[in-house]
Structure formats: structure tokens, C-alpha cells
Amino acid sequence: MTTVIVQLPDPRPPAPSDRRFARLSRPPRSAPPTRPALLHLGPGDTAAFGRGEPGRPPAVPIPDPGVSRRAGEITAAEDYWRLSNFSATATYVVENLEGAGEHVKVAPGRLGAPVPFEISRVLLPAHGEPVAFKVFAPQHAYLTGESAAADGEHTVSPFALDPTAKYFLVLLALCEPRLRSPSAAAVPGATEVVERLRDLPACRDLSRSAVNYHIDYLVGSKLRLRDPVERADPGGKREELVALALRFDLVREEHLALLPPRRGG
Template sequence: MRAVVTVQTPGQKAGKPDQIDLREGESATFGSCTCGQCDLDLALDQQATWFTGEITATAGHWLLTNLGPIQTLLVENLENCYEYLTVDPGRRLAPVPFELCRVSAAGRASGPHLTVFGPEPKYAPVRPAPCAAVREAQPALNPQAAYFAVLRTLCEPRLRGSASSPLPTSEQIARRLGSYMTVRAVNAHIEYLTDKLRLTRGCGREVLVETAIRHRMVSLEC
């Protein structure tokens, strides 16, 4: 049976990162340790916040148990910076659907962490026919509209980077989209999008970008 989950620690000074491959049903414990005596399958040799847990592999996802009494674990989807979940101290077998993610101590952005490569997603081969009495949902936004080009350009740094990547200014967006787009038009499109998505006027571009990415209204493939 081949491995379905791979767990890695950060690269050490001496060489490659430590790694464990788990097959379905197998588990591995992890945690921060500097004494070298802790009974862990993967030890994070760093002078930082102490935390510990266990990862269990399954066919379609993986399970995370928080073995610590105090520290909450944070699981961040590395393929979508707006998707994450937390696992409280003592919580057992919390399901994690992310294919590629980072596990760390919540509230410790620069602390030790693990990278987990989860199982590939499974899809139903055949979908049932939709109910004839229910209308098919239409996209919230028109990908062919000028306002969509503005939104995609506004979101692009976050789609390519992290949730803290700086957003482009109206002038930068207008320059990126070409001569047909002015700074005034960019601002007008952003106000239109705020109203169309029923956001509070004046909420700011951060809220607009977070809403669009979280609800999968825009992507790099659009």
C-alpha cells in the first residue's frame, strides 16, 4: 500500500528536511523538542513554543490530534491563504481536507511548523441530473466584464502570495490593464463591486479581496 500522507519538518542546517510517509491508517507523533529525549516520530529542534500532536492518514483526508494541554494548533492551506482551521488542546482526530498545508502553534507566526502533503482529492465519476424545478446557480460575477478584470488584478498579489501581500493601487491597476482603463474607472468599478457583493460602503479593499477569494469568485485561472 503506497503512502497517502507525507509530513516534513523544516530544512535543518545539516541538510534535507526530516520526512515521514504514512499509509492509510498509520499515525505519527510530532512536537517541538530540544532535549532529544521526547518520544516523537518527528521532532522540531527549535527553541520556540512547545506544542505536540499526532497525524493519522486516511484515504481521502487526514486527521489531526492535538496532544498538548494548552497550545491551539493552526492548520493553514498553503494553496489558499484564506483557508485555515484550528484544533483546540486535547481535540482528537479533527479531519483536515487540505492537500498542502502548514501546521504550527496558533499565535506564533515565526515559530516551528510542519508541512503536510495530504491525499489527492477524490471526485464522484457521475453526477445525478439536476432537479428540473431548480434553476442552475449563475456566477455572482461576469468574467467578461471590465469590473472583473479590475477585481482579478486587485486580488492577484494575494492569489500568488500570502494574505499579507500588499494590494495594488488604482494607478497600478489602471496601468496594468492598459490604455482603456483610467484610475477613475478603477475606483468606480471597485465601488460597483462593493455594492454588487452587498458589502458595506467604505469597508475597504481588504474586505473586498478577502470576500472574493474566500468565496472562489476569482482565481488565477479566470
């Protein structure tokens, strides 16, 4: 049974010093594109990647002088996979190709680091640009609905947010920069939120004081953060609100469709 598929990296183009050879060896324009080579792994199977040792080619060849001969190894599990980094100096990065910049770092010498992404790209430092290959894990299984106990009280949702409410749009506008770019540092202020939402019919009468009211409502009643309502620094309050919402996926990428198109783009 196949659980993990590795898309082998494309051969690297010739170095700049080999440009004449590159012109001679370039395929004709009419040549059809080649399909990527795939490596199928079942539970417990492993695949080494790197430049390879004499007489021992790796399952995932990466012929770059900046990559170790035995750079690492992939191990397939049931619905995820593990990455081992055999390098003593290089850190590898695994990107989630379905996320907004979500990634994990695998430090030098780390063995069996679990990767939870369904569609991933592994980036390795190389002699020129980083080299990469993709790994596809099966679609993860999720429980449909909460498993109900035979008796007792029902579980109350700790974060009951209504995506159709105006306070949710305010929270979404606060979280938008980091949803689009997790490295974004600044959280929008009340004036920026008003400007961002004013093209929505439900928010045409939104003011700075109304935005601050919705923020206080989110902090004190909906998400129940500790003590920030009394905090003098409104920027710190917004920062904690955004951090909590993104940490627990209360606001996600698909919610960005609720916002009007950004002006000028």
C-alpha cells in the same frame, strides 16, 4: 492503502554552543544529499509526534527541548487527515503550501482537528525557531459538472463573472494585495486601480470615474451586495466587494496572471 504521507523533519542542527562539534561532524562537501524519510499512513492509522518518552519513541520524532514529549498525533482519513494537539499551552499552525498564506490554527488540547489541505506544513513552537514537518494528503476528488435533475429548471449561477471583462480586471486589482498577502489591510482606491491597470491595452483609457462605475456595477448587478450602492463611504463598498470575492474564491491566485507585471519588480 496509503492515504497520507508524512515527511519526517530533518534533524535539527547543533546549538550555537556546539559549533566546534558541528565543524568536526560536518559531512564532506561531496556527500550526496539524503532523501527525506517518509511515513505512510492508511485510513484510521495514527502517528504520534514529539520528543518521545523513555522507551517509547514517537513515529514522528522532534528532538527539540521546547516540544512536548507527547506533542500531538496525526490520524489519516480517506482524503484528508486530522491533527490532535496534546500540548496544554502551545498552539500549532498548519500551513497550506499551495495557498497564499492560508492556514489553520489548532489550539491547545484540540483533538481531531480536520485539515483539508493536500500539501501541508505543520509548525510547532520550539526552543529556537519553530520546527516543522510536512504532510501530504491525496489529491481531492471533485464532481465534474453539475449533477442534472431529471426535470425542472436549471440552476442559475449566483455569481456569473466574465474573466475577460474590464469589470473583472477592476475586481482583480482590488483583490490583488490580499491575494498576495492575506494579512494586507488596505484595499486599493480608484486611483491606485487606474495606475495598476494602465499598462493593459484594454485599460489604457480607464479613469477614476470608470473604475467607480465598474465597482458599482459589480456591487449592484453582478454580486448584488446589500445596500452598499447607497453607502456614502466608497472605501467600505470596496472592502465588502473584496471580502465577498475572496470568501467565495471568485478571484483566485491564477487570475493574477491577467494583470501586467508590477513596476519595479
